Structures are given as structure tokens and as C-alpha cells.
Amino acid sequence: MRDSRLLARLLADPAAAREVQDWTSLIAVARAESLAGSLAWRLEGRELPPRVEALLEAARRDGESARVQALWEAEMARRALAPLGVPVILLKGTAYAAAGLEAARGRSIGDLDILVPRAALPDVERALLAAGWEWVKEDPYDDQYYRRWMHELPPLIHRERDRMIDVHHAILPLTARPKPDMERMIGDPVPLADGLFVLSPADMIVHAAAHLFADGDLAGGLRNLWDIDRLLRQFGERDSGFWPALRERSQRHGLLPAVRRAVRLARHLYATPINWCQAPISKSLDSQGTASEKIGARHQLTATDALYRRRLLARDGWGRARRPLTRLAFYVRSHWLRMPPLMLARHLWVKARRR
Amino acid sequence: MSERSNIPDDDGIGRPSRRVVLALGAAAASTVVTIRPALAQTAGSVLNCEIPVPAPQAGSGNFIAADGKLVPAGTPGAYPPLARPLKGEEVKAMLNSGRAPAGVNSEAAQAYANYIRRLQAGMSGFTCYASLQMPR
Amino acid sequence: MRHILRLQVGPVSFRIGSQWRGPVEQLRRLYAGYPEPEGLCDFTVRLEAERFWRRWLRPSVAIRGDYVLPDAAPLPLAQGLLAAEMGMNLQMALGQKRFLLLHAASVEKGGRALLMTGHSGAGKSTLGALLGERGWRFMGDEFALLDLDDGRLHPFPRAVSLKNESLGLFDGMDPARLGPVLTGTPKGTIRHLRPNPEAVARMTEPARPVLILFPRFGRDLEPAIREVGAAEAFMRLTQASTNYVALGERGFDALTRFVGALPSRAIDYADTGQAEALVDELWRAA
């Protein structure tokens, strides 16, 4: 089995671990996709060769230390912003960890991502600068570009702790075609015990899908899709109203196609259970059986999905990125999605002249 | 502080009889030092590294002022970007003994050195710079 | 990858892949007699062209692998062996989490180990290699691996990297143990030395550390010994460790136990004869 494909299979079905022939390649792929910690957790308690077990045990401990650091960074941001009385919503890995979600298990967490109301940005910026964060970039074009068009402040880094913070006011660049309803998203967060917030379950998925398809070039996509798998499973099991809410929210934010694609690909790669048509209250076995047959056809990958899958699995057993043309196409696409064509041309021109 | 005992002698009325002296020190003294990751130091010492001046993220068309700050191209008194990145050893010589890299005059070298001193994590060259910091 | 070598060094195993034959052949010669890893390799190192045409045109070797450092500069193909060595070091520095990793040389005698740490230029590598030829067992010149559970040191006997003047000290060595002379590298002239057969044969045998040394080399230095307090030793060792912070409380426990139980000394020396005499003196007292 191809290397990144095998990684996905093992994440979905840890029992397949006994079929692994080449652990070195599997680990190289998992590290390259930032999924080594997640894999280590999925394989916990399995009978594995001792050397493999020792490596995975170290990966689990490393994931735990990443979790502590990420939560600490969130706490330091909370202390810096508490006097403002502004809701601070954690995003991505830090949010999953703070909310104790399954998706955080073993997940590597890089920067701290937070979401605040756009009107609060100047105050937030001032408070962070006063608490030891500094600008990373000094370039005026980049700075202006960020402030005018992007969904976040230019990145800040803490001068003592060397950790970056991305302060978002929206989940997509302002130039992107879908226009999520940020007021609704920010107005309906889930409070955590310590005065921080995370997005509601449906919005969390919407953000993860937007981040995966409408924003980036799909680098690290296998990990982002793994997040989506874990979140869908956990939310779907916890709350029978989750799937209808997901449909409603995705539609409202103009991101239903992205969410549906994420769900299809997650099901394809990670066998995620899907329940778009779930009856909210009663579940009769026979009707569900027929329903899922019918829905099955709608969960088939489309031709475009297949391209995405090709991009997501573009990694060989040495951890090398493969399929340069597919990757280039997705890179160009990522810019195309973020900006109207004229603006894109200007942006690429300014960037190119500096090379 | 001279000494501190965990079990203070009790004189029978709930007060320690031998009071331990605690000097609070001057307001300017420093009493908290946090251990920072030394990853870059060691990683750099086992690796060959280089520093672009300036970092592409910071705008490679910009000039470097004498104090190391980036200024628009053509600013009087500022120095143009370096065509090639500086090798770790060149940077070390420049920072420690003020020796200019080949083909760079000493005032410009001063400006480049100041630029490098201002590097922050996340910018090209930072890990290399950090690795050249000799704490001892 | 076209050319592959799998290599076991102490408790750590590597898979090294290269687009060119040269570096892997040189590695194979340098590490002749080392065991092949059984099963999984802990780390993958890749030596590949920075851009695809640079595989043929002025070939330069980019150092990549499981863990990469963005500022790493490529090396000319003639220094491919050095690139492979740096690649392995980099994986250890960034990815090793099973042990507390100390940037230090270590040698052993009678089951007890001596640890020497200091910046490049302090002479730990040369000293470690010299002692390894004079009655001590060489455990490693670059990294010492402190066991987080039992506090023992694990050997990591990679090839010694001899630099510049220290090359001359090993002139009488069996030529089969020496790698090619690499001139014009970022660290000057470098030549690698394979540890002796005893060091290789006993690479899985850990030892209990009993003494920490902070050597300092300088032509004008008077030979001297200074006691180093536990607090200073702790601070210096955290700065000599790439993974202290990442290991969290386990690192804290291991390192506080380590500096609490062992004496630490700083030594100054102007030549290796002086250094050996100082080490002998301290070792007898330890």
C-alpha cells in the first residue's frame, strides 16, 4: 500500500498495524504530515515491535508537552487580554486541546490562533504589544496588505517565549468569495472554564473545512482532515442535533460545498460516519438501512474530489513531497481563491519584484 | 536571606522565637531567570547555516540603515541588501570582532551586524543567529 | 532514494538516503563494522539536490529528513559525508525525545562514565577521542544520552569529527579508520575517525556517570581546576541540551538528580597533555 495511504488507513483502523512491513517509511510519512503524535495515540496499547513502541511512546510524551505549551500560551494571552473584557475565542489545535476534544490527542500545535471581534482589534493589538508580543514582519507592503485584506493581524511573536500568535477577526480573507457570517460565529461561542471560548461544534467544523479548502494550498491537509474526522465523530455521537446544525451553519456561512467536500474526503480516507440526513429523534433500523444505502451514492468522490485526494496523499515513504504539478496547481489555486484576479496579479507582481 | 528552617522553633505562643532575616534586595535586582530552549544553540553548532540580509519575509528590496532597521530602497545613508547570504562563520567574526565579510566596507558591515542583532524568531536567519550566541 | 544506508549507533538507528552514490559509499567505509538496525530506524536523513538541476550542475547537497532547520545551507557534493553527519546530528538535536540529549563527549572506565561538555572549540571532541585511545572506552564526542529513568549514560559512538589542528594528533592512526580529508568546509578542515573496535562492540552498554567536566582550551591558559556548583552546572547543562525544555518534568527530574549527585569541575588547559593530567587527577578523586 502506498505510504501516505497506509498512514490514513492506520489512523482509521489501528488493527491494521499488524500488516505494517516498513515502519521506518510509515513514521517518516507521519512526521512529514505532522501526524506522528496522533498515530502514536491511535496505536496505544497494541502489540507492536519494542522499537516501534519506544518511538511511539516518546511521540506521545512529546504530544503531551506540546499540549501543555499550547495551553500555557493561551493562558498568557488570556491574562494579557482579560482587562479588555473582549471575548477571546481559541481556534484550531489550541481550541481542541482546551476543550478536551479527541482531535487534540497527540496533535502538534504550532502558533496560537485566536478570534476576536473586528472592532476590538486595535485594543487587542495594543494589549498584546504591551504584554511582550512583537511584530514579526517589518515590511510596509506586507503590513498594509494584511491590514487591508486579510482575516488576521500580521503575525506577532512573544519576545521571551518565542511563540507566535495569529489574531483573527474572520475565518477567511476578506477577499475570498465565501463571506462567512462572523457576527453569528463570534456571537455563539462555547465558554470554557477559565474565561476563554471555543467555536460552537458546527462552526468549528466550518472553520476547519474553510481552512482546509478555501484558504491554503492543502499542505498539511491530511492532518487537517484528520481533525475533521475526529470532530465529526465526537460531535455526531454526543449530540443528535449536530448534523442538522452543521448543514444550517455551513449554508449560512456560504461554505456548504467546502464542508461537504471535507466530509466526503474524510469518509473516504478515514471512514468517518456521515449522517447528513439523520432523523433528529427516532431512529428505526430498517429505514436507516435504506437511507444510508441511498446516501451512500451521494458520498462517492466526485472527479474533483479525486484531485484533492491526489494532493492530500502526495507524500512518499521518505517523507518527500511528490507530484510537483499537482502541488503547484493547488498553490496557484490557493491564491486564486483568496483574491479577485486583478488584485492577485498586483500581489504576485509586488512579491516577484522583490525576489 | 541568611537561612530558612522548615520547622520554626516555637516559643509557646505560636510565634517563631528565632526569626529568619529576609533581605528584599534592590528594586532593580533580578530574581527570576527562566530556562529557555537551547535547541537553536546546539542545532546550529552541529549544522552549517547562513543568514540572508535582509530576510525575504522582511522585504528583500529594502535597504539597511546604520542602526539595522529596514528602510525603503535608496534611503540616503542606508546600505543595499547583500547579494548573497552571510555564512555563520562570517557573522560570528563580524559580531565578535567587527571583521567585515569579504567585499563589504566596515560601516556597511556595522549596519548589517545591527540588522542581524535585531533578528527575531520566525525570520530567516534567526536560528542561525541564535546558534552563534555564545552564552559562555 | 537511489543510495541507502541503515546504521545503528548506540540505542539510535538511522536510515540515510542519497541521490548520489558518493556520500553513502564514504559513510559505508567510515562506519564499517557497525551493526545494521533490526526493524525500524528512528530517523530518516535525506541528502538531495536543493533544486532538481543541482543534482548534476554544481551539485550541492541539501540536508533534509524527518526534521529540518530552515536556515540549513547546502554543502558542495565533495562534502557529502559531512552533510550526512550533519543530517544525523540534526535529527538528534530536533527529534530525539527518548533521552535527555546533552551536547557532550563521554568516556567510560570500570563501568563509570566521565562527561565533558563545552562549546565547539573547548576541545571536548578531541579530548574524548584521545582518551578513547588511551585506556578509556569512547562513548561519544557529540551527544551524550542521559536515561530519563535510571540516570545512566548511553553511548552514542558516532565517528569523531576532527577539526583543523587536532587532525595532527591522530596521524599515527590506522588509515582504515580515517575518512577523507574535507577541506574548505564551514568549520575548516575536517576528517572523521571511526571509534576503535571496543567502542563499537560495546555501543549498547550504558554506564553510570560519576563526574562532569567543563573543559576550556586556550593556548595562553594556565592549567587550572575550578569547582562548579550544582546550580551553575544545571544552568550550563540546560544550555547544552537540545531537548531539556521539551521533556518537561521528566527532564527536570533527570537533570536535577544528575547535578545533585555528581561533582562538576571546570578545567582550563593549553595542550592535551595538560588536559589528560587534569582528568587523571580528578578521576582518581571521583
Add this chain to the structure above:
Amino acid sequence: MAASLYAADPPETLRTVELEGLTLLYHRPSGLTHFLAPPAPQILEALAAGPATAAEIAARMGEAFEIESEDPAAAIAARLSELEAAGLVWRT
């Protein structure tokens, strides 16, 4: 303006080792190690009894120690701001 109330993490979240008059402290919530010199460890000890203002901290310390300082208020304020920057205390 009311005086700030300072708080610290409870003692069970800290590991301390004394080395040559210095306190080596591992702080579990952050995973960071700090070297503390007096009176920083004593301030943390004073806060173990619960949040307090700078003046209350000085009073708690005065119960256990003979305080020696030309300007205790300024010295404690300076120490508190160091501890705050390190994340070991915060204002509630």
C-alpha cells in the same frame, strides 16, 4: 484606584529543588523551569494562602521573616512584576 490583587498557582502545581541558596522551580502549568533567588520563592509561599495585595503579601512575609529592606513596597512590587512576566503570578 484599588490595589491589585495577586494570585499564584497552588503549591501542588510546582516542583522545587534547592540548589546552593537558589530555588529551582518546575511550573507544571507552563512546563517551564525557573531559577528563583530570594525573595521570589517567599512571595510565592505567601501567595499559597490565597490571593493578596502587595501590602498583604508583605504582611504575610513579615510573620515568617524579619524583613530587611529600605523600601519594602517598591522591592515587592518589582519582584511581583518579574513573577508576573514569568507567568508565576497574575492579577485577578
